[in-house]
Amino acid sequence: MVLETLNPMHYNITSLVPDTMPVATVPILILMCFLFLIWNHEETSSVPGPGYCMGIGPLISHGRFLWMGVGNACNYYNKTYGEFVRVWISGEETFIISK
Numbered sequence: 001m002v003l004e005t006l007n008p009m010h011y012n013i014t015s016l017v018p019d020t021m022p023v024a025t026v027p028i029l030i031l032m033c034f035l036f037l038i039w040n041h042e043e044t045s046s047v048p049g050p051g052y053c054m055g056i057g058p059l060i061s062h063g064r065f066l067w068m069g070v071g072n073a074c075n076y077y078n079k080t081y082g083e084f085v086r087v088w089i090s091g092e093e094t095f096i097i098s099k
Helices: 002-006 021-040 053-068 070-081
Strands: 084-089 092-097
Antiparallel strands (some): 084 092
């Protein structure tokens, strides 16, 4: 009898969740998606460079500087985006100007 009460198959999990749960989650998910889009909206910069993309752009930019070194990373960004480039180093927006 004790083993029967401890058996997880004994309980019906669907009886624990009310039927209104899926109906209530749809507006909450839509609201969360809307707030997420507003929170991540950023004005576009006139300076070329890698995009911000929810913070992934600065991580990739900083990682490229650590992996390739300053000189090679600057050459890469100058070939890709031109003479005046905006990148992130240690989370700070940095401008590379070269000719």
